[in-house]
Amino acid sequence: MTVHFDFDNSYARLGTAFHRPTVPSPVAAPHLLKVNRRLADALGLDADALGTAEGVGILAGNRLPAGAEPIAAAYAGHQFGNFVPQLGDGRAILLGEVVDREGLRRDVQLKGAGPTLFSRNGDGRAALGPVLREYLVSEAMAALKIPTTRALAAVATGEPVYRETALPGAVLTRVASSHIRVGTFQFFAARGDDAAVRKLADHVIDRHYPEAAGASNPYRAFLEGVCARQAELVARWMQIGFVHGVMNTDNMSVSGETIDYGPCAFLDAYDPATVFSSIDRNGRYAYANQARIANWNLARLAECLLPHLDPEENKAIEAAQEVLSGFAETFNAAYVDGFRAKIGLQTPQTEDAALIEDLLLRMAQHNADFTLTFRNLGKAAESAQADGPIRGLFADPAAYDGWAARWRQRLAAEPREPGERRAAMDAVNPAIIPRNHLVEEALAAAMAGDLAPFERLNEALAAPFEDRAEFADYAGLPPVPEAAYRTFCGT
Template sequence: MTAIPFDNSYARLPERFFALRTPTPVAAPSLIRLNHDLARSLGLDPDWLAGAEGVAALAGNRVPDGAAPLAAAYAGHQFGQFVPQLGDGRAILLGEVVDRAGRRCDIQLKGSGPTPFSRRGDGRAALGPVLREYLVSEAMAALGIPTTRALAAVATGEPVVRETLLPGAVLARVAASHIRVGTFQYFAVRGDVEGLRALADHVLARHYPEAADASRPYRALLEGVVARQADLVARWLLVGFVHGVMNTDNMSIAGETIDYGPCAFLDAYDPRTVYSSIDQHGRYAYGEQPRIALWNLTRLAETLLPLLAADETEAVAEAEAVLSGYAPRFEAAYHGGLARKLGLTEVREGDAALASDLLKRMAENQADFTLTFRALCDAAERPDDDTSVRDLFVDPTAYDGWGSRWRDRLVLEGRDAAATAAAMRRVNPAFIPRNHRVEAMIEAAVERNDFAPFEELLAVLSCPYDAQPSYARYAEAPEGGGVGYRTFCGT
């Protein structure tokens, strides 16, 4: 058995799908962190990965036996503007492994040097964005949200040039695949129907095997992607996650959260919240994410028209029928999730309005999103004490009328208060990657070479639903509710 048992299906696709490219070696690679549990789940030996040969492979200084390093080709709409060729400009897919559960996974090196798709970029990654993606992707996994994972972070021992000189790093990322909506767009814009068909067949076999045997497999493929994206975006909203750059080249066909660039989490609740410094018009605001997901899925449907039917009118009708299922799927996932956050298990008329009214009052009173729902867990357990929730509202009386109706609704559930609170705590995290904590972690690592805050924050976020009283400070909201916070793209 090789150190990494590769089985590279994407590399067996036609050559026009990618550019073969080995990573560019770095000066002095050193391991910052290895995800031992993930390594073991992939069937890899953590001790080998942490050793000299493993670190060399994770940094891109050594190509492991069996690897087929490549940079994937794709296109994409970036902030609504179509770019016919993007591709992996600073990432190289080492290859694929089949994990212990039988799932095929990509192992990709992000920040591993220039590729033919780099567009004059250096192909490198700075330490800060690598640590952000490592931490936030692992936090999302702990929250139960489909996501790419972080296998390792490696310091390169050499600087990268951004606004200033910054320490460089490489992220070893694991994904179900790195196939995107933009991958389909790459072939569609070139009129390459055979390429589209080969890609669709690959995705069917890899991600939607149940659809491969359907009477209309390409329609079933689109249905599968629509369903996964509707569920995924609903889960984002339920924990206050803002992706920040929902371009079509950042939407995974597998239904995972991918590309943690200018991402962030809500502090004070406001659906108009934008954190990304480059999203000047709020296209990817927190509350816009469901609409943008449908917009992206519509672009995917357009690429699949030649596969859906020979007649264009019939193909458009097929696509529209599938896309019409997005809204009800999203609404069911989102409102069902909100109901569970409020301790409701039986669907009753008025539940969606009850949840929407709470969110409206939270927005008007700058109530912290995560703290409010977590405080409701305590309130559910103590029917005579709403203090912890009221105190989160600028005008505490704005909560009272809603709180009374919520308690009346809980009575109809007929459950024990302790059982209700316990169920609520399983879906309302106590800890999220607070933006100010993430920034402090990055500053410590970049400015002082101090990785202790990174390690501690990662440990806290690995159990987001547990109370962890000794780490209560990590649950605290920032001063001012996080107003004015901005994130920046790592490129």
């Protein structure tokens, strides 16, 4: 049984200005923790072959598959608003690209496979906990229908990594439409290399925005496309209570996928000021700030593209501003449309935005759980007799009652039957999310050598919109109210 990747490595062909050839560093005693069989099949890979000694050796970085051209990509980035002109893949190595069964080009990358020229004195390794966290959460996001990188496999290395303490090491095999970031453009723009910016933009247009190629200005059309995808992506994050945690420009993929799951987490009780990341001391990347920061990041991309938007600087700036000004409209439309569906409304009305914001305000004021409030609204939309579970989520149940009266008046103007409405709401309001305490429990068990909680949680998260009795313990409130939960970047 042989492992075969049908590689076609377009990014490697761009040249060494864009990356550095980098061979993964072997590890002592790799063993497979998890392989994503469905994703493997979608990529045209044999999942059974990935579980052989040869496959595990490839997933650990101990051997290279035929056709691989391993590279570490160059990029820069604004980190918490401060520009760093050279970052790059410090612990990730792109093996190559495959075209999946649907004809989509996908990167296959090893994360934690050893040092690169961009490691900045780091060891290039990853600990088991962050690897399994990214596996769980990225696959949960995919099941929640959020554009995201995916996890193909996790392998333990048999070696420790040293952070504050010694931790078991692991390698994640990550799959993405590409790993090209806003920071990739910044790397070349900061060096005044407009030819490389254009070459990179042409590559991204061909790979992600082919419709832009026929526009009167393909680079403006490309910028418009990235802005639209990011606006819609962040709106979808907010509709499931997701907080990315580290929205640096080097963590924003130009493909429109969610990338880098270090300090991410999910809301329990709704609070728009929520910050989870231990290093986000000023709340720059708080839940409610995510759209504003995305727009800020996109402005940095626009700066890189200015010479290609118009040869006259003033006209180029004007064009960039026009594109960026459309972000808010696209985001607001996607945000309201998504929340409209979450509260059971099908036909848009002008008062819907105010109705949505009133609910969120009352949830924040009365400590209501985000996921359960919206999930239970489906039952309440079908019958007012089902209001009890939602009322109990509010510190003062009367706060829900005042809103629900207005909501039911609005529902009366909708054409759908109650059962149909509930089914539509349940299809967008998950019953199960990667709640922070569940993820931590699974990771703690894995660190102690027990993967069963990780496996069970991963199975539950694969069908988040279904009510399944065997996973009912995952669909309730946290056992104790979340106080000051903190996440860490994992490096």
